[in-house]
Amino acid sequence: MVKKAENIIVGISIGDLNGIGPEVILKTFEDNRMLELCTPVIFANVKIISFLKKNLALDSSLHGIDSLEQIVLGKINVLNVWKEGVNLEFGKNDDVVGKYAIKSFATATKALKDKQVDVLVTAPINKYNIQSEDFKFPGHTDYLDKELSGNALMLMVHDKLRVGLLTDHIPVNEISNYLTEELLERKVGTIVKTLQQDFGISKPKVAILGLNPHSGDNGVIGDEEEKVIKPAVKKMFDLGQLVFGPYASDSFFGSLQYEKYDAILAMYHDQGLIPFKTLSFGNGVNYTAGLNRIRTSPDHGTAFEIAGKGIAKHDSFKEAVYLALDIYKKRNEYQELTKKPLKAKQN
Numbered sequence: 001m002v003k004k005a006e007n008i009i010v011g012i013s014i015g016d017l018n019g020i021g022p023e024v025i026l027k028t029f030e031d032n033r034m035l036e037l038c039t040p041v042i043f044a045n046v047k048i049i050s051f052l053k054k055n056l057a058l059d060s061s062l063h064g065i066d067s068l069e070q071i072v073l074g075k076i077n078v079l080n081v082w083k084e085g086v087n088l089e090f091g092k093n094d095d096v097v098g099k100y101a102i103k104s105f106a107t108a109t110k111a112l113k114d115k116q117v118d119v120l121v122t123a124p125i126n127k128y129n130i131q132s133e134d135f136k137f138p139g140h141t142d143y144l145d146k147e148l149s150g151n152a153l154m155l156m157v158h159d160k161l162r163v164g165l166l167t168d169h170i171p172v173n174e175i176s177n178y179l180t181e182e183l184l185e186r187k188v189g190t191i192v193k194t195l196q197q198d199f200g201i202s203k204p205k206v207a208i209l210g211l212n213p214h215s216g217d218n219g220v221i222g223d224e225e226e227k228v229i230k231p232a233v234k235k236m237f238d239l240g241q242l243v244f245g246p247y248a249s250d251s252f253f254g255s256l257q258y259e260k261y262d263a264i265l266a267m268y269h270d271q272g273l274i275p276f277k278t279l280s281f282g283n284g285v286n287y288t289a290g291l292n293r294i295r296t297s298p299d300h301g302t303a304f305e306i307a308g309k310g311i312a313k314h315d316s317f318k319e320a321v322y323l324a325l326d327i328y329k330k331r332n333e334y335q336e337l338t339k340k341p342l343k344a345k346q347n
């Protein structure tokens with residue numbers, strides 16, 4: 001059963017308190033109409049969020065709670081994940097602040113897992129400040145992959161542009177070692193299922209980018225295309241999936257070829273994110289596809305150099321909330337439909 005809009009609970013992890021995360025969250029919910037679409041719960045501490053709100057001269061009323069049972073629909077709820085004060089300094093790398101980012105994220109993830117919140121939207125963390133003995137992940141995606149069911153895939157979304165990553169947070173000199181037919185087939189499988197259940201596209205078309213310059217030029221400039229990518233694409237295509245490529249990535253976006261596909265699979269982080277961020281103009285969303293729960297985030301980071309100045313744009317965060325709500329509804333509808341499929345008419 002799909003919930004009424006304002007009953008959909010959006011869990012929000014606070015990210016790095018020294019960055020722009022709190023600002024983009026508060027600016028998003030300063031618009032009261034957002035509270036007609038969902039009920040947010042910020043995982044942090046109400047005194048700190050009130051302080052940040054005042055500092056940015058933002059105008060919204062916060063509702064502090066000590067447990068998720070106290071959520072009030074239609075209000076900006078702030079769950080007190082911790083009680084003590086935290087020393088903040090905008091733009092500063094601080095591993096203590098990093099620990100609070102993880103406290104917020106881990107608590108929100110548990111609430112997501114336990115279905116106490118319906119979707120999770122994460123504000124940016126600083127990947128250096130979050131590292132500790134207890135948390136050794138390069139980002140949210142890898143942690144969620146461990147905590148939730150399924151296989152996570154980083155999918156960047158802006159309108160009809162969807163760019164998935166075969167490999168994400170790995171050093172560039174290791175990309176080739178990760179590239180296998182098995183990984184390609186698994187990631188394409190995740191993209192296809194995601195497009196069907198989360199975006200309502202029944203027969204999706206997926207383009208695969210090459211790894212090497214000019215997609216290897218038939219093995220003259222690197223052989224990953226010949227040895228791995230082409231055989232995998234052929235196998236998937238022969239099995240009935242609409243998978244095409246590999247395409248030379250340098251001209252794929254500029255020539256507008258990307259518009260013919262429902263999703264594009266890039267071989268590595270920057271190959272996908274540079275064209276994506278260039279085309280999406282600060283409105284892009286990072287969606288963790290392939291898991292049994294829904295998490296989105298803005299496509300930007302902590303932007304330390306502008307933190308606390310009140311000039312951060314919140315469009316990408318707002319889009320992340322919209323997309324999470326959209327996917328939540330689409331996935332519920334898909335599950336209802338596939339649970340009770342319409343029978344074909346017998347002649």
Ligand SMILES: NC(=O)C1=CN([C@@H]2O[C@H](COP(=O)(O)OP(=O)(O)OC[C@H]3O[C@@H](n4cnc5c(N)ncnc54)[C@H](O)[C@@H]3O)[C@@H](O)[C@H]2O)C=CC1
Binds near residue numbers: 124301303304313314
């Ligand atoms: N989902 C997450 O938690 C993400 C975290 N990061 C982390 O953030 C930290 C900083 O990363 P950077 O590569 O510098 O990327 P960044 O996105 O923080 O900043 C890149 C540039 O864009 C500007 N910018 C970013 N967001 C903006 C906004 N909302 N409004 C106006 N200008 C904005 C910044 O001022 C900077 O000039 C790193 O530790 C990185 O790992 C980066 C991306 C996503």
Ligand SMILES: NCC(=O)COP(=O)(O)O
Binds near residue numbers: 141
């Ligand atoms: N470029 C995307 C990014 O770094 C975000 O990673 P994650 O924290 O969502 O895993």
